[in-house]
Amino acid sequence: MNIETLAIQSTQFHDANASAVVPPIYLSTTFEREADGSMPHGHIYTRASNPNRNSLEKAYAALEGGAVGMAFASGQAAASTIFQCLKPGDHVIIPDDAYYGTPALLEDVMRIWGLEYSKVDMGDVEAVARSFKPNTKLVWIETPSNPQLKIADIGAIADLARHNGAYSVCDNTWATPILQRPLDLGCDVSMHSATKYFGGHSDLLSGALIFKENSPLAEKARQIQALGGAVPSPFDCWLILRGIKTLPLRVRQQSANATQLAHFLSTHAGLEAVHYPTLESHLGYEVAQKQMLSGGGMLSIQVKGGAEEALRVKSKVKVFVRATSLGGVESLIEHRATAEGAHSVSPKNLLRISVGLEHIDDLIADLAQALS
Template sequence: MKIETIAIHAGNHTDASTKAVVQPIVMATTFERDEDGGFSSGYSYSRAANPNRAALEQVLAKLENGAEAASFSSGNAAGMSVFQSLDPGTHIIAPDDMYHGLRNQLKALFAGILEFDFIDVNDSDVLQAHIKPNTGIIWIETPSNPLLKITDIKKVAGIANKHNLKVVCDNTFATPVCQSPLALGADMVMHSATKYFGGHSDLMGGALITAEKSDWWEKIRNVQTMGGAIPSPMDCYYLVRSIKTLPYRVRGHVHNAQLLAQFLESHPRVDRVLYPGLSSHPQHEIARAQMHAFGAMLSFTLKGGEEEAKKVVNAVKIFTRATSLGGVESLIEHRSSVEGPDTKTPLNLLRVSVGLEHIDDLIADLKQAMA
């Protein structure tokens, strides 16, 4: 099936008793046992499994063409489950431009338990030089947050295979509509389902999708079940509902992002636009080769420095000054002030999540904000 059909049908099950075409929400925390003590329904306790979570995980796995998916209460919970599944002392190689929530999680919660280096994973020589006997995984994020760096997934996966390492790809910015990391050699994909899967800035969730079932995947499943950082049945229901429109929503986002990036690149007050769909992007050719579409996130820097960036972000009328991304509304933020004192993000950079408003209105809003 094509992705539009998968999105609509893979997470939906006709109710056996009522024949309702939309799967009902099962709020029960526990399920009745059979007379022999078994659970012929397949469900015993909702922390371990729930019909709505099963439906969500089924559609997530099929969207990424993976063997199985595990859903979590947030993207950070999904990422943390990967780190918790590793043996103490395992070394992680991570990108130098990485979502600050997961980077800070490693530094604050796993320091002294795991080892990690933040490097330019696209530089093969640098990557090879940082591989140690205790290295376990290479974490990649492409496009990256907030500098929109593109990682050559095939190249990194090839190096990882030579050293018997696993590659985990944060595919949040791209979504399965724009990029298929498992098909390019990644072993696992992570998503913040809060973003494009949810699509309306009103729920939280996270997901991991594995290329194959393995002992490592079972460890992650155990972390999910025993740790209990799971989405509620209601959140699972709404995620399944939102995913049905994911392919068409993302295409609208991408259309707007390309046009907005082109406008910004031509504006005299803009220093640089970071968007993989522009030929000026340093990894544009890699993006063309491995992405189905270029995504809907972009960043740009202003010639007037931090002061001008803050003036612009405070002058918008349609864009909302807010963190997060992937909703139908366009968001803009001064990113370095969100990331904290150790940020490496340029002080004059604004990050934009391009929404589904009419592109003429979005361009007019940024034009007046920079006037």
Template sequence: MNLETLAIQVTRFHDANASAVTTPIYLSTTYERDSEGNLPKGFLYARGNNPNRDLLEKSIAVLEGGAVGFAFGSGMAAIAALFQALKPGDHVITTPFAYYAAQRLLVDVFEPWGLEFTLVDTSSIEEVEKAIRPNTKLFWLETPSNPLLHLTDVAALARLAHSVGAMCAVDNTWATPVLQNPIALGADVVMHSTTKYFGGHSDVLGGALVLAQEGELSLKLRQIQNLTGGIPSPFDCWLITRGIQTMPLRVKTQSASALPIAQWLEQHPAVERVYYPGLESHAQHELAVSQMKNGFGGMLSFEVKGGLPGAKKVAGALKVFTQATSLGGVESLIEPRKIYEGPDSPTPDGLLRVSVGLEHTQDLINDLEQALAQA
């Protein structure tokens, strides 16, 4: 079944009460037992499970080709749950080019708790091999990475992780299952900030983990999810599930628009460098072609001359783009990324991160042209 059809089919809830075509929202926090004290529908208490969350978790698992899914109140809650499933003294290999808040989570929360980690350029298998320790239990990858769009060879690093008894987890937020399937490439865990392309309208916060197979890790994650309570509300689950239904169309359209914008930026004299895996000039373009499908994503970054002041000036002059944090919505967003990541970040001062929305491509190029003319 094609992804566009699958996205509609798996998110349909067959309502036995009123035969509603649109999935109802189940707000109840508790569920009735029968005369024998049993739970006829399998639902006990909303922290443990809920019909809307159940549908969302199953839908995301199917789209990623996984065995089981877990929904959380945010992408960060999903990442934290995976780290919590490890033990103090375990070692994580990740990259300095990944989402900065995930790194802060390791530094500020899990390192004091006893988790060890090493930052290494995961695009280099040799560097990853050097970082492996006897206690390495997890490779935490992000491809394409935020915001420099570094790529990681998921299949190669999954094989390496398994050879040393470690798991391979991939943040697939930017690519989505529309463009990339890490589990099919050998990954054990896939993470999403469902706030982004799954929700798709900048109006809901959420996160998810999908596991390639059920087992000890899935049991542990279900326990963490239930006991810590970092779950999305029924309405949040409903919004994300609804967003899934149009995600294939949105992501393909955004990807188709991002490529000509990146190509145009690459030729502009005020632009020093463009980061987009769909460009032949991207150092890992061939990996992108082999690892991704249906396009190269709606996210790109570019550097302007003049450092951070130059980036702020361009962002401030835009009229169609909205200057705001986040990504994956129907509206095009832009931000000088250094402001939010701080001086210790490897992100260049003059870098602007762009989330291409659903506006007409030429309107977005025209807006960039007039803003860059003022740089």
């Protein structure tokens, strides 16, 4: 089944009560039992399961080609769950360029708990191979990376993890299953901040884990999800299910816009660098061609003149919105080092751009005047 059809079919709900085409929202926190104590529909309490969340989790699994989908209250809650599945003394390999919350979570929370981690340039497969230790249990891949859009070879790194007895997890937030299929490439888990492209309208907070198999890792994550309770509300699940219906259309148009914008910016005299996977100048171009259908809706630019000039450019935009986050229908721009704070490792002259659904001519014109 083609992904456009799957995005619709996987989110449909067959309402036995009223035959509604659009699903109802089940706000109930508890569910009635039969006299013998049985649960006729399998639900007992919304922290453990809910009809809206069940529908969403099935859609996640279908879209990523996995066996098990799980929905969480945020992307960080999903990441936390994976790390909590490990044991004190275990070792994790993560990218040297990643969403700043991932290393922060490991350093400020999980390291104190006893989890070890190492950073590595995941564009260098040999460097990843050298990073394994006897206690390495998980490799965390993020490709394209945030914010420098480094590309990691998912298949090669997943093979390394498997050979070393470790799980592989890919943060697939930026590419989405429309453009990249980590589970098909050998990863054990695909992770998302569903706040971004799945929701698609900057109005909800949620995260997702999709497991290739119903493995012991998946079983442990399900236990933590139910006991910890970091789950999205029924309404947020309903919103994401609605967003998924247009996910293929939005992502492909955002990617097309970003591609044109990246090519325009790649020749601009005021820029030091343009980071976008399908530019032939990109170091990860060949790998991106192999594992991505297109470059996605995100790009970053480094402005000549340092942080001061980058901030000046950001201050002059009129169509782009100066805000954090990504994946919504509106185009956003931010000075990433400022957003990440004092411990940021992002270049001080880097602006991260989330390309939306505005007309590409207007987006190009806006950055052209801001850079002038």
